[in-house]
Structures are given as structure tokens and as C-alpha cells.
Amino acid sequence: MTGPRIPELSNVSTTVLGADEIILNMGPQHPSTHGVLRVKLKLDGERVVDSECIIGYLHRGVEKIAEHRSYQQFAPYVDRMDYVAAVSNGLGYCEAAEKLLGTEAPIRARVVRTILTELQRIASHLLWLGTHALDIGALTPVFYCFREREEILKIFEKYCGARLTTHAFRIGGLQYETYDGFEQDVKRFCDDFARRIDEYETLLTENRIWVGRTKGVGILSAADAIALGVTGPVLRASGVKWDLRKAMPYAAYDQYKFEIPTRETGDTYDRYVVRMEEMRQSRLICLQAIENIPAGPIMARIGKVLKPPPGEVYHSIEAPKGELGYYIVSDGTTQPYRVRVRPPSFINLQAFDKMARGSLVADVVAIIGTIDIVLGEVDR
Amino acid sequence: MANDPSEKDPVSKPPASGAEEKPVAQKPAEPSQTASSADAPKSADVPAPKPPATTTPAAPKAAAPPPKEAPPKPLPLDNELVQKLKARFGDAIGETTLDRKQAIVTIGAEQLREISRYCRDEEKFDMLVDLTAVDWPKREKRFDVILILYSFAKNERVRLKAHAGETEPVPSVCEIWPAANWLERECYDMFGIVFEGHPGLKRILMPDEWQGYPLRKDYDILKQDTDWVRENLGIESAQ
Numbered sequence: 001m002t003g004p005r006i007p008e009l010s011n012v013s014t015t016v017l018g019a020d021e022i023i024l025n026m027g028p029q030h031p032s033t034h035g036v037l038r039v040k041l042k043l044d045g046e047r048v049v050d051s052e053c054i055i056g057y058l059h060r061g062v063e064k065i066a067e068h069r070s071y072q073q074f075a076p077y078v079d080r081m082d083y084v085a086a087v088s089n090g091l092g093y094c095e096a097a098e099k100l101l102g103t104e105a106p107i108r109a110r111v112v113r114t115i116l117t118e119l120q121r122i123a124s125h126l127l128w129l130g131t132h133a134l135d136i137g138a139l140t141p142v143f144y145c146f147r148e149r150e151e152i153l154k155i156f157e158k159y160c161g162a163r164l165t166t167h168a169f170r171i172g173g174l175q176y177e178t179y180d181g182f183e184q185d186v187k188r189f190c191d192d193f194a195r196r197i198d199e200y201e202t203l204l205t206e207n208r209i210w211v212g213r214t215k216g217v218g219i220l221s222a223a224d225a226i227a228l229g230v231t232g233p234v235l236r237a238s239g240v241k242w243d244l245r246k247a248m249p250y251a252a253y254d255q256y257k258f259e260i261p262t263r264e265t266g267d268t269y270d271r272y273v274v275r276m277e278e279m280r281q282s283r284l285i286c287l288q289a290i291e292n293i294p295a296g297p298i299m300a301r302i303g304k305v306l307k308p309p310p311g312e313v314y315h316s317i318e319a320p321k322g323e324l325g326y327y328i329v330s331d332g333t334t335q336p337y338r339v340r341v342r343p344p345s346f347i348n349l350q351a352f353d354k355m356a357r358g359s360l361v362a363d364v365v366a367i368i369g370t371i372d373i374v375l376g377e378v379d380r
Numbered sequence: 381m382a383n384d385p386s387e388k389d390p391v392s393k394p395p396a397s398g399a400e401e402k403p404v405a406q407k408p409a410e411p412s413q414t415a416s417s418a419d420a421p422k423s424a425d426v427p428a429p430k431p432p433a434t435t436t437p438a439a440p441k442a443a444a445p446p447p448k449e450a451p452p453k454p455l456p457l458d459n460e461l462v463q464k465l466k467a468r469f470g471d472a473i474g475e476t477t478l479d480r481k482q483a484i485v486t487i488g489a490e491q492l493r494e495i496s497r498y499c500r501d502e503e504k505f506d507m508l509v510d511l512t513a514v515d516w517p518k519r520e521k522r523f524d525v526i527l528i529l530y531s532f533a534k535n536e537r538v539r540l541k542a543h544a545g546e547t548e549p550v551p552s553v554c555e556i557w558p559a560a561n562w563l564e565r566e567c568y569d570m571f572g573i574v575f576e577g578h579p580g581l582k583r584i585l586m587p588d589e590w591q592g593y594p595l596r597k598d599y600d601i602l603k604q605d606t607d608w609v610r611e612n613l614g615i616e617s618a619q
Contacts, residue, residue: 056587342509
């Protein structure tokens with residue numbers, strides 16, 4: 001794991017080692033890093049004195065690719081960033097492109113988008129919950145979580161034929177109508193899910209080991225979170241009641257009632273509680289939305305060749321991990337001049353150092369898990 | 381891609397506008413043409429029942445969609461924030477525009493740190509949402525450095541845009557928003573923009589020994605491929 005042959009060790013940010021200090025490389029193949037993240041830890045015994053994240057192993061140059069594709073051609077690429085929440089990525093990109101065009105998807109499309117995106121949020125949180133618990137040593141939840149996640153993926157599959165990188169939405173609306181029985185499938189899942197989520201809680205919420213491993217671990221204060229640009233459940237667990245679905249509603253979120261769960265301490269346990277509650281709220285949004293999916297077209301009339309007028313736009317959505325933004329510059333041609341993705345995982349991961357300093361090595365695993373990163377999005 | 385002929389613009393116009401205005405001069409005709417050819421015939425048979433939301437979506441449906449679709453173009457902006465900034469920083473505040481209802485303030489790069497601090501402390505833009513850059517290689521100062529700020533108190537965003545030449549360092553805003561640390565590193569990695577005062581400016585996504593700056597417009601991906609094939613395989617690339 002460590003060794004003098006790795007060149008970067010020489011220029012580690014923390015250059016001078018104390019007599020009792022060692023440097024430990026965690027990753028890039030460590031199972032708890034959820035992908036190819038390498039963390040360089042400077043340790044004094046079991047304590048983390050300093051840390052540095054080394055990323056970029058999964059860099060695919062998505063932003064460069066965008067400049068060589070037409071607006072529609074680039075849409076499938078965004079699914080490959082946060083690949084466990086592809087639907088949310090697609091929603092952000094399509095809405096940004098629509099804003100750039102000065103148009104908007106029809107209401108029916110927006111409601112269907114809302115339902116699918118909320119299901120995706122649940123699926124993403126379930127994956128987080130299962131793996132996070134697994135990292136900390138609770139083996140059971142992952143099986144339950146994947147069982148329910150499978151139901152959501154089945155709905156995606158029935159809807160658009162794909163389970164993970166769905167490319168479910170198109171610029172201007174939707175490609176596909178909902179299938180027969182879509183509402184029933186969603187309803188069945190939501191009805192069932194209320195009981196399931198209580199089931200997960202019985203496994204963890206008051207479990208002494210779970211509480212011991214997560215309470216007081218990786219504390220991030222609200223002020224630090226804001227200064228570091230942290231968004232999403234991590235920010236809300238620190239006590240900032242801010243959610244883009246409420247602050248700047250998009251899709252059809254302004255039509256539904258839901259709460260923004262928050263907690264005060266900003267430790268790993270709080271982030272767990274916030275995400276659990278978010279799944280419940282997502283379920284409520286889905287139930288409200290399927291009650292009344294308005295009839296009408298699913299595609300705006302935007303033409304086949306998209307040539308947005310010159311200019312620029314920034315649009316962001318509340319993805320499962322935080323604020324996912326797209327900054328697109330158009331020069332009036334069919335290809336974007338520049339696409340910048342504001343990746344929530346990348347920016348949230350920056351807070352890792354703040355959270356990990358002073359904690360134990362064993363807690364580093366919990367802290368990486370609690371930020372809920374996807375390296376495909378960190379590295380793009 | 382860098383097809384905009386901004387030769388004369390950089391001098392006459394302060395920055396960002398150069399990039400944005402010249403396409404306006406030539407191109408607005410195009411979107412409206414395509415829009416009219418694509419939309420006009422269809423709009424005839426659009427039945428009324430379709431209930432899109434109230435404001436923007438009305439445009440494509442309306443009888444004369446082409447002229448209405450054109451509007452998403454930059455308009456001058458003069459709100460309270462702009463007036464305050466102008467009163468305080470004078471010439472450092474360049475053109476201010478409203479593009480697709482989003483505020484853009486062009487500023488002088490030298491004053492970036494002071495203006496940022498003012499925005500954070502006095503105007504309550506407490507979160508740096510994103511920091512990135514755009515390359516306009518034909519312009520005298522080729523880079524736009526873009527800062528997107530968000531204010532929790534006002535629930536609004538503003539975009540600061542500073543122009544920087546290829547060799548000009550840009551002041552780092554790390555001490556104002558720690559979030560800028562990785563974002564500036566990424567900007568350096570992708571565009572080669574040097575941020576002065578950054579605590580550890582080095583590549584973040586690309587390997588340390590990487591040559592070139594991938595998101596510059598003159599970084600040709602085809603050339604990368606042919607060069608690699610020639611160097612490593614000793615043959616000409618078939619691309």
C-alpha cells in the first residue's frame with residue numbers, strides 16, 4: 001500500500017513527517033473508496049493528521065467531448081458521470097439546454113420527469129445506504145437495499161429499456177410515453193417502500209454499533225459546509241435548510257408538497273438520518289405525482305436541428321448528491337461552444353479533509369461513505 | 381470550433397461582449413429561419429388543449445413562434461447590485477448583462493479578489509457555486525474566468541466574468557471561498573490559467589506530467605490521437 005516507489009509521495013502536501021508519523025495510501029483499489037479514489041493519509045498512530053485526495057483516474061474528458069457533439073448527441077454522455085443517478089444527470093442537462101433554447105418541456109413531460117427523477121433519488125440513496133452500511137460492517141442492509149433498488153430499475157427498464165445509463169429524457173421533453181401500468185408500478189413500489197424503509201431503520205437507527213460508528217464522526221459545521229460549497233444532504237445535515245427543489249423549483253416540483261429534512265450536528269449519523277428521511281419524502285412526491293399526470297404532448301416543438309441563439313446559461317438541479325449544474329455557452333451553432341458540469345461529488349469531496357482531520361483511520365471509511373461520492377462524476 | 385472572428389472586437393468592446401455580440405450580428409437570422417421552417421407548419425395543427433406552463437413555453441406554440449424564440453439573447457442589466465458595484469469599483473465593472481434572466485457582471489481581473497470579498501461580505505453571496513473558464517482563442521484576452529455565486533439570503537445567483545490573457549495570472553479567491561481550491565486547480569489543469577495566491581496550484585484530473593491544457597480550443601483531439609499513434613506505434617493514424 002505504501003512505498004517509496006510511488007513518485008507523488010515525494011511531493012505530498014504535508015512534506016515534513018514527525019517522528020511518529022507515517023503516510024498511508026488508501027486506494028485507488030480499496031473497496032471502501034467506492035471506485036478509484038486514492039486518499040493519502042498522514043497518520044500519527046491511529047489519528048489522521050492530514051489528508052489529500054488524489055483523483056482523476058476516471059477522467060474521460062466529458063466537457064471536451066461535448067464541444068465535438070451536437071446538443072442531442074451529448075445527452076447520453078451525461079448519464080455516464082453519476083452513473084448511479086443517470087436520470088438526474090439527464091434531467092439537469094436537458095433542462096439546461098431547454099433554457100438555452102428559450103423553451104420548456106410540456107407539463108406532462110415535466111411531471112413524468114419528476115417521478116422518474118425521484119425514483120432515481122431513492123435508488124441512489126439505497127445504493128448509498130447499502131454500501132455505506134457495508135463499509136462500516138453492517139452486512140445485512142445491502143441485500144435489502146438492492147432488492148428495492150431492483151424494483152426501481154425494473155420500472156426504468158420498462159419505461160425506456162435501460163436500467164442504469166437510461167438516457168430517459170430528451171431535450172424538449174420525453175422520447176417515450178409512459179407504458180401501460182406505469183402508475184400502478186410506481187404506486188405498488190411506493191406503497192411497499194414505506195414498510196421497507198422502516199425495516200432498514202430497525203437494522204440501523206438504534207443499533208449500538210451503528211450509532212457508535214457514526215455519531216460524532218466527520219463533523220462538518222454549517223459555516224464550513226457553505227464556505228466549501230457543499231450541497232445536498234451533507235449540507236442539510238449540517239443544519240442548512242436548503243434544497244434547490246424548493247429554492248429554485250424546476251420540472252414540476254412546485255406542484256407537490258414535501259419537507260426538507262435537516263439535522264443540526266452535521267456528523268455521519270445525521271447525514272444518514274437526512275438521507276433516510278429524503279427517501280420518504282421522495283416517495284411522497286412520487287405518490288402525489290402519479291395521482292394526476294396531466295394529459296397532453298410529451299415533446300415541445302423545438303425542431304430537429306438545435307441551434308440555440310448565442311449566449312450562455314447556468315441551470316442546476318438537486319441531484320441525489322447535491323447541486324448538479326450545467327453551464328452551457330452557445331455560439332449559435334449546432335454544437336455547444338462550452339459545457340461545464342458542476343459536479344456535486346467533486347465539490348463535496350473537497351470537504352473530506354475537513355471532516356477527516358483528527359479522526360481515526362477506521363472512521364475515514366465511514367467519512368468517504370457518508371459524502372456519497374461517485375468517482376465517475378468526480379473525475380468526469 | 382473557435383470559429384468566431386473576433387479580430388476587431390477585443391479592442392473596441394470590453395471583453396465578454398465581444399464574444400457574445402458578434403454572433404448576434406450574423407446568426408440570429410439562422411435560428412429564426414430554422415425555427416420558422418420547422419415550427420410554422422406544425423404550429424398550424426397544434427390543438428389548443430396542450431397545457432404547457434404559463435410563461436416561456438407559450439412561445440413555441442404561439443402563431444408567430446420564430447420572432448418569439450429569438451429573444452433569449454443578452455440584454456443590458458442595471459439593478460441594485462450593479463449600481464452598488466459600479467459606485468464602489470467604478471471602472472473595474474465592465475458590461476453587465478441579463479442573459480436568459482441570469483445576471484452576468486463583467487469585471488476587471490485585477491480587482492477580482494476585492495470584488496469577490498465585497499460580494500461575499502456586503503452582498504451576502506456566501507457560496508461559490510462554481511468557478512470555471514471559457515476559451516476564446518481569437519480574442520486578445522482569450523479566457524473568460526467565470527465565478528457563479530449564490531446568496532442564501534436573497535436566493536439568487538450572479539455570475540462574475542473576468543477576462544484573462546494567456547500569460548496573465550488571475551487572483552485566487554481561495555481565501556474568500558475555500559471551495560475555490562479544487563475548482564481553480566481544475567481550471568489550471570484544463571486551461572493553464574494561473575491563479576495567483578493559490579495554496580497549491582497543480583494538476584488535479586490529468587496526470588502531473590501531462591503536456592498541454594485539454595479544454596483550450598487549440599488542443600486538437602484528432603492531433604492528440606495521430607501524434608500518439610505516430611510516436612508509439614510508428615505508423616500513420618487512420619483517423
